[in-house]
Amino acid sequence: MGFVAQPKIPVINMVNMKQKSGFGVSACSEVRHALEEFGCFLVVCDGIMEEVHKETFDALKTLFDLPMETKVKNTSDKAYHGYVGQIPFLPLLESLGIENATSVHGVDSFTNLMWPSGNHNFCKTIHSYAKLVSEIEETVRKLVFESYGVQKYLESYNESVTYLLRVMKYRSPIAKETKLGSISHTDKSFISILSQDQVKGLEVKTKDNIWIPVEYPPFSFLVMAGDAFKAWSNDRVHSPYHQVVMEGEECRYSIGLFTYHKGTITVAEELVDDKHLRKFKSFDHFGYLDFYDKDSLFEQEYCHIKSYCGV
Ligand SMILES: O=C(O)CCC(=O)C(=O)O
Numbered sequence: 001m002g003f004v005a006q007p008k009i010p011v012i013n014m015v016n017m018k019q020k021s022g023f024g025v026s027a028c029s030e031v032r033h034a035l036e037e038f039g040c041f042l043v044v045c046d047g048i049m050e051e052v053h054k055e056t057f058d059a060l061k062t063l064f065d066l067p068m069e070t071k072v073k074n075t076s077d078k079a080y081h082g083y084v085g086q087i088p089f090l091p092l093l094e095s096l097g098i099e100n101a102t103s104v105h106g107v108d109s110f111t112n113l114m115w116p117s118g119n120h121n122f123c124k125t126i127h128s129y130a131k132l133v134s135e136i137e138e139t140v141r142k143l144v145f146e147s148y149g150v151q152k153y154l155e156s157y158n159e160s161v162t163y164l165l166r167v168m169k170y171r172s173p174i175a176k177e178t179k180l181g182s183i184s185h186t187d188k189s190f191i192s193i194l195s196q197d198q199v200k201g202l203e204v205k206t207k208d209n210i211w212i213p214v215e216y217p218p219f220s221f222l223v224m225a226g227d228a229f230k231a232w233s234n235d236r237v238h239s240p241y242h243q244v245v246m247e248g249e250e251c252r253y254s255i256g257l258f259t260y261h262k263g264t265i266t267v268a269e270e271l272v273d274d275k276h277l278r279k280f281k282s283f284d285h286f287g288y289l290d291f292y293d294k295d296s297l298f299e300q301e302y303c304h305i306k307s308y309c310g311v
């Protein structure tokens with residue numbers, strides 16, 4: 001009888017990514033391979049993140065402690081950009097969205113809505129976090145675009161990118177309640193960068209349909225490809241299903257920095273050829289988010305991006 005090794009999410013060091021070459025293996029191909037095979041990887045950062053990470057999760061706790069009538073003021077004209085909570089089939093989840101989180105103005109407007117008399121510390125902490133994490137996003141995206149030989153699209157990417165910071169709290173289940181903190185889904189973003197405090201719960205599904213728990217090394221982030229990245233790459237990059245399952249008695253806090261693009265995303269021409277026929281038409285990114293919102297959310301593990309803009 002043999003043992004089948006449990007697949008593991010690749011771990012990549014940020015220092016190697018910045019230098020573009022690890023020990024023998026080029027960081028470009030390491031990152032690209034992880035995104036094509038797993039749709040995600042863990043990135044380990046240096047000590048600078050330690051303090052920011054701790055302060056950010058402390059700040060989140062004060063945010064979720066605000067009264068419900070304050071939190072529901074977090075609204076948006078875009079789906080999944082505002083307060084989400086009290087969903088009957090997902091009773092454990094509560095979440096808020098901070099739009100344009102890499103700009104001081106974006107975080108300021110959110111802070112003033114939650115604390116009309118101001119909360120400088122919250123604003124400063126969340127903005128620093130968003131800026132630091134957006135640097136990871138920038139590095140990853142550069143490496144992947146370079147690996148595909150399509151650096152020329154980086155500029156138009158930068159012009160249309162927007163950053164949404166979503167913060168999540170999952171309480172522990174009581175009695176016979178569901179343990180599911182978040183249903184199995186793929187992200188609708190281009191790139192998502194997730195992190196958590198010490199309580200686990202996130203699981204990612206491999207291409208072979210095996211659920212693997214995400215074991216974050218200290219001060220690491222999970223970089224994940226969303227459906228928009230999958231479509232742009234003409235189905236090379238994988239956007240994995242993932243879910244949150246709550247065990248134990250502690251609340252779980254997590255944060256995601258999600259990139260969305262204003263306007264149309266077009267499949268990179270260079271990634272379409274005789275061997276890789278075009279699989280997706282050009283599509284409006286926020287249009288896709290609306291489509292998903294109106295499409296059947298309850299139909300699990302159904303490829304929304306294919307039904308929105310598949311060829
Ligand atoms: O809480 C997490 O770790 C994951 C959240 C998530 O998947 C999402 O917000 O899309």
Ligand SMILES: [Fe+2]
Binds near residue numbers: 186
């Ligand atoms: Fe997600």
